[in-house]
Amino acid sequence: MKPLRTSPRPEARRTGNAFIIASMLLSLCIISLIKARYCAVPFGKLQESTELELAMEALRMVTAKRGDPASKGEKEEIAAMDLKKPLCVETSRRSDVCEAEGDVRVKGSWQTIFVHPSLASQEWKMKPYARKHDRPALAHIKEWTIKPFPDQEPAPTCTENYTIPAVVFSIGGYTGNLFHDFTDVLVPLFITSHHFHGDVQFVIADAKSWWLSKFSLILKQLSKYEIIDADNDQDVVRCFPRVIIGLNFHKELGVDPAKAPNGYSIMDFKEMLRKAYGLERPTAEPSGDQWDVRRKPRLLIISRKSSRVFLNERGMSDMAMSLGFDVRIADPDVATDLGKFARLVNSADVMIGVHGAGLTNIVFLPAGAVLIQVVPMGNLEWLARDTFENPSPDMQLRYLDYRIQADESTLSDQYPKDHPVFTDPQSIHKKGWNELSRTYLENQDVKPHLGRLRITLLEALNTLSHSRKMTQ
Incomplete structure (x- = not known):
């Protein structure tokens, strides 16, 4: 200069x-x-x-x-x-976002975005996935380059011209796990694109056809246009008036209205999901102090088959029915139609499940419903809090938890009572996430005491009745 x-x-x-x-x-x-x-x-x-x-x-x-x-x-x-201010900024502890407005040319098959020299004087590199410090996740994400037009040769010739902005992001990383599908991609994508009211083009890197199919109804709510698979875009150069690379992240399964365009919240996200899947119930609707026998409160038990299994699932169901619940048991991992499962969740007034990705289905619960998270033993309260407890109030859900004790866990069959797994869980935590997960998540099943669980379900019923009183 x-x-x-x-x-x-x-x-x-x-x-x-x-x-x-x-x-x-x-x-x-x-x-x-x-x-x-x-x-x-x-x-x-x-x-x-x-x-x-x-x-x-x-x-x-x-x-x-x-x-x-x-x-x-x-x-x-x-x-x-x-x-020439920086094109790329750290928008949160989890996300970097680059944005250029003017003459912007995208060559997806090269993972390269060319911008006019007036917009930048240096190259920028980034991986467009909202988990920036997570090396295992980023190992599966291709790096993109944002660079000025070449000095000594012509700028790439536009083969496709657009009048709408584009959002470039990756669906690599941990996608395929429902929690990460929503917290790493779908909620950040909503934050980044919803204010365009569908007039935005998605350019997706590390695309997976099954993932695009599974969430197609959500993607269609956010963009009116066919998705561009960046990796298979051959030699096409797409020219946009504005390009956003990467997705804004606020918090786990959450939207901060103070940071979101137009003050959007997670309730706006849930409303978008209701439209996408035709969900009928915006709110849970009890009848007076006691539930009408013609409309029993529905309890949905999230079933698991590989780890953190309810070993007394049938006993739990029978006990809940004795309290007046209409009980449904379902495993989201075997559900082939996300829309159908979303409608089942939306019909529930109380949902209970062991900590895991299946509880991400709270995004489909009606406002006023109750989530009961069963927390496995192992000092995992922080994990339960960050993933599902904290997001619940913003979704207008009532939150309860049920904490597993040693005699309700299969860990009691695997380790002696004086083992650090019981006496010093933090020593396991200090060995890193892989050891923590192996010990307390992958190798633990649970058998809640029906007497203790009954108290929690009665509290859920009282919560529903109280919600009804507050709205009368």
């Missing part, structure tokens, strides 16, 4: 000010070049943008103080600096 040009006036003070500012800007340029060349992190951080903005503001303040408008050369320098 050229030093700031100053007018050749004789006043020493004015010349001194200009020299100081020019020196400041030159120093910042040198620092920025060193960062761009040697920094191990390929993303533009908000800090870099802030430093640039502070320098710009300092220049404007000194110029204003001396009583002179900026010269033509100064204005050109300011304009050039404003145009």
Whole structure:
């Protein structure tokens, strides 16, 4: 960047000010070049943008103080600096998002996005998946490059032109697990694209045909256009007026209205799901202090077959029916039609299941329903809290938990009572996620005491009745 040009006036003070500012800007340029060349992190951080903005503001303040408008050369320098702010920023601890507006050309098969040199003076690299520090997840995500048009050769020729923006993202990572489908992709995609009201083109990397088919009704709610499979786009160059690369993440299964475009919340996301799957019940509707015998409260038991299995599932069902519940038992892992399963969940007033991806179906529960999360033993309260307890209030759901004790867990059959698995769970945690998961999630089944569980189900019934009173 050229030093700031100053007018050749004789006043020493004015010349001194200009020299100081020019020196400041030159120093910042040198620092920025060193960062761009040697920094191990390929993303533009908000800090870099802030430093640039502070320098710009300092220049404007000194110029204003001396009583002179900026010269033509100064204005050109300011304009050039404003145009070349970082394209990529860290929008949360989980996500980086790059955005370019102007002449933007996407060559999906190269995982490359070309932008006009006025928009950027350096290359940026990123993986468009909202789990940026998770190396195992990112190992399955292709890296994308955002770069200025080539200097010594023509810019890639547009073969397809668009008047709508594009959103580029990956469905690699942990997709295929329902929790990650929603928290890593679908909720962030809603945050990033819903305000376009369908007038947005999705360009999907690491595409899986079965995944696109499974969630096709949700994707159609967010975009009116056929999805572009970036990896199989051959030599097509698609030109857009605006491109967003990566998805905004706020929190697990959540939307922060203060950060979301148009103040959207997770309830807007749930409303979108209701439209996608034709879900009939926006709210759970009990009848007075006691449930009408013609409309018993429905309890849905989320069944599991491989790990964290309810070993007394039938006894749980019989006990719940004795309390007046209409009981359904279903395993989401064997459900072949997501829409059909969503409608079953939407018919429930209370849903109970052991901690796991199946509880992600809370997104289909009607407002006012109750979630009961059965927490396996192993000091996993933090995991239960972060994944399903914290998101529940924003979804207008009542949350209860049932914590498994040693004599309700098959771990009692595998380890002696004085084993660290029971006496010092944190020693297992310190060995890392793989060991924690193997011990407490993959190799543990549960058998809740029906007497204790009965108290929890009665509390759920009382919660439903109280909700009815509050709305009368």
